[in-house]
Amino acid sequence: MQPAPKYLENRARTAIGRAEPSRPLKCILADGLLTPGIRLFDYGCGRGDDLRHLSMLGFEASGWDPVHRPDHEHRSAPVVTIGYVVNVIENPAERQEALRRAWALAEQVLVVSARLTLEAKALRERTDYEDGCLTSRGTFQKFFEQQELRQWIDRTLEANAVPAAPGVFYVFRDEQARTHFLASRYRRRLAAPRLTKSAELFARHEAVLAPLMEFVGERGRLPQDDELANTAELAQVFGSIRKAFRVVLYATDEADWEAVREERGRDLSIYLALSRFEGRPPFGKLPLALQRDVKAFFGNYKQACTEADTLLYSLGQPGTVEEACQNSAVGKLTPTALYIHESALPILSPVLRLYEGCARGYLGRVDGANIIKMHRGEPKISYLNYPDFDNDPHPPLAESLTVHLQTFRVKTRSFGASSNRPILHRKELFISADHPLHAKFSRLTRIEESKGLFDDTSRIGLEEGWNETLAQKGVYLKGHRLLSARG
Template sequence: MKLVAGNIYVHKDQLDGLDPMVKEAVREALQLTPITDWSDFDLVRYTDKLDEFSFLSYSSFLEDAFPRLLKSHKVQLSKRSVSFRDYRDSSNPPILHRKELFSVFDSELLEKWSALTLALEEVGAFDEPLKIGFQNQWVKTLHAKGFYVDGHHLLPLANQDSLVDRITLIESNGSMVQRHLTALTRYALSAPVQQLIRCGLLMKESSFFDYGCGRGDDLRALLDNGYQAGGWDPHFANEQVIYEADVVNLGFVLNVIEDPLERSLALKKALKLAQKVLSVGVMVANENNVSGTPYADGVLTSRQTFQKYFSQQEFIDYLFAQTGLMPFPVAPGICLLFKDEDVEQRFLLGRQTSRSVVAEGFHYRREQRIRERVPRPRAVKQSIFEANRELLDELWEQTLILGREPMPEELLNLSQLIDVFGSLKRAFKLNWNNQNATEFELASKQRLEDLTVYFAMEKFRQQRPYKDQPTRLKTDVKYFFGSLRSAQDAGFSLLKSVPDLKSLWEDAKRGAECGVGFFDESTDQYFIPADKLSFQQPIVRACVGCAAALYGDAASSSLIKVHIRSSKVTFLTYDDFYGKPIPLLVQRVKINLKTLRMDVFTYDGPFTPIPLLEKSRFLSEGDQGFLEQFNFDIRLREEGFFEHEFDVLSFETIQKFLHDACLQISGFDLLLVDKAPDVGAPCGRYLMFRDFFLCGETQAKFQIFNLPKQVETYRAYYLLAKNVLDPLIDYFGPIKLTYGFCGSKLRPLIKKRVSHDRDQHASFEKKRNGEFVCSRGGAACDFIVEHEDMYEVAEWVAGNTPVDRLYFHGSDRPIHISYKLVPDGEFYQVEESDSGKQLTKKLIFS
């Protein structure tokens, strides 16, 4: 049996020895799961409340030093609910430590496991328990200590270089998701230009012209970063030459032109300049920006400037009516108009092409193999495959990316392959005979799904047929579908399945089980981090794709919410989704797929940004920063934050809640506040800090200003109130504090004999030499509940709170209690002998 942070872990072979009530609860929970075979799980995890149970299956429980979690079935008995999580494909699964605590195995195994744990303890591997629960962080911790585990042996790393390489490898590849932004300073570019770069349409070899460039902020940023850029503006740059370019931007120009004819001419002039693509940006109406005096088809603002606010659908319809081209939204208020069909098709195909998880996994292993390669002695003969492994791996990686064998024109190293192997066919054969066939099957399936979603979206947009297709797409269609008609039929079939709520629900559940989204069982809402959209099941991708046809580039949002019951999709954008532990909502765009209505809500000005809580729910354990977020969310829950009722939930109210607990947010951690709270501030739900600091006969007699000097002491008394006294007052009613904090001025006046180095009334106060007055830590107080038998009060406290120490002095006298983070749970009865000497003995409650 193992106890971790309030959770009890029991091996399945230990279940018979449990308390009958626990055993019955486990049996009831197990019946709710689909588990039918005893071999389908190894451990049971539960809490003493006997409501939540998890049945956990691990990899090679006996053989692996730190078994990886493969599957988890979580049951909540009170709700009769079951959730499943599949970790088998996770790049960073949870792992299990200290197997020797499950004492059902033979002594030889327990001795081997115990020896490894002892060796790890000696090198400090368990010093930071919050950082070692997942595989990648555990390996990184060991390497930082200079060790690695081979079998059940702890061994030193060979040299510092390999240590650095291994750590770098973990940091850079711990997540399959790469979230690097463009090298351009993001705040220096307007949203339309950012989208052009994000979509791969504006590159350094492209020519770019900004028609209506304003003061030229975009142009300066682009030129500084090596782009070919020019622009013109009637007010700020009217002396500049107007010329054609591959990419043209008409950013936030149409919305400031009050004359509809002039507005139309500006659009058509910009389109004429664009050789490949035109980006058009306008202001989009939301709940709080359409203000001003009505004028023409817009408003006059308080600054006497004209603004025309478009709805998204109105904007799309306007562009189509004026140009005859199909507009492609990439964000609210930003659309693309393509002049080059080939570029248009590549753009659309790219939006539905997911990063190949299989190919990325192979690339990671390939890089690792190259790093760790050991030169072979010349005398050792290698096979043709091994001798040319690097070249063949490169070919195999390209095969996985495409999901099929590459055509000769798709290979950059074609001549090298033919020189080495004589023919491309022979190179392929070597790979088929030596590489992982299952890997290819998964990659091919993923590519087929990408293409099916592409054709589904083409059907949804009711797009005109293209005159021709890019060569790669033609090859894909022939390989995966046989014909264009079959590809279009497959897309249409997928599109028809989107309104099937049962199929959508099943695909969403599967995504959550694989850790690429979060499914809210109570509302049937599915949350997807925008950068994980490509990892979703096809029906979910098609559903979001339909909404994105109106919204724009789904990747420009932070989090996507699929409302399965109501056929709606909401795109949520946060101020810094990955960079903050509690990001703030800045925009919410809801799309009704039945009516194709889009509502935009912007959170600024009088509208309070909504904080996102428990963000780790939406992350995968392989994401960079997951562990920090996960631990932050645990800390917030331990503080009782989620049981607190807020009148208005905002970042400011969160900060106030934490400040009352003497805490502040620092990065992804909760640290002590820099300055102690006011003595009149709340300390728990019923008391104030002054109640602990300015109480007792001695303090009242001498009027000692008895305040702590250490912020840790305030925090300790807050925890004492929150964990012990608040529940006590809930049950018995008001209490009377007779002795609380004892500071340096009060301590010499306490006449009774006290061992100050063990007196928790001093809490975390320090001596002049910097050492703590009391070595035990925590905080203590004495109190009485009037008209109550204090034995019954003491018995209740001992049985219902995490009290550290309790001293009972008699049924009508105050009791002494203390609290610290890891309570000892010791109870004593204090009696006075005939000679006046105090006698202390252990107190055992019935």
């Protein structure tokens, strides 16, 4: 094997070893793009850490790198990644060519990732070079703004990239696959209504009815004949899908199914509202299942888009977000913002889901963020990382990322080096009432209130003030139990 050219050696020095999957790989797995039987090819795989992670998980993956794996062949695959490659190429034309070569290998989706300008401040020394900079190690880095990276991908590939996370984008080969992914991003997970009555016919054929109930729970409407694998069996037993569902309605609460239908209609409205920023696809370009959803919930596409636009434009009306924050059934309301845990996002009002969706549509998923801050005074959304939210009674803030929805300026802040970090109180307010930890969190809050720990709210928001308050009251925390320090 010939030694790598000097410029490739410099680029190779940017490859870092990872003990955990990279951010783009985490996105791929979380979004279900990689399932058993689907192959992945990593274009510019560096030392191959992601490939090893995938191998341990049982996925088929291979990769090529000009320095670390130059003899491995380029292979087409349903999922192709080009992770943190384009930002180390100093020649703009070569940068574009690398992206096009990776795209040529992608059968279904290309995952592109690059470093963002908000990461540049971590560099101690840098010198401007070409359209990027040289680091103290002599390596080149091109830092992108989120929108700049997206536009560069779109221009280079003549496609429409989808934000997956800050600095990570998906480019789908098929437009309907892209639309399906975007629509599913805003579809909440709803459980099918439970049985409320004893119904002999339902009990005898529960296994046959299960796929029908699952479908209606997922999409909020009755399926067409070609959307269920056991349509023929349902027709043989009950006469038709509609008659089969009547049996389901008799054994369950019809109002619960109507609630599912309404929620799915709202999910679709939110998707259509946000799709206006992307360039809303014509009705005929929607996946067939989505076309059927539109007809079932709205009658026609024009009506669906009209209702979606009305919802979207309401965000710009004075007081709309403020009123939605004040009336929210979940979340901790402060004078400046509404805070919610990520698990409560699906149960927010359509206005607040759309408000947060504007930020998510720009950034994608923010890794590690579990608290969402919806600002009341100006159009901003912050994603906050409170590690160990479930187990730490008052978790400290580790990182924050804020995006302004008018300027789209992104700001980040790390609290890791601080000895006096912001902490959370009253954790039950951030989650839904049916969350499995709600009772546990509520019980601790009641005890802390009874001990006067919240009497001076100006002191307890930061670690030092909170620890001093605990000491003054003669108590300490062990998990979610408050104990006396005096024995």
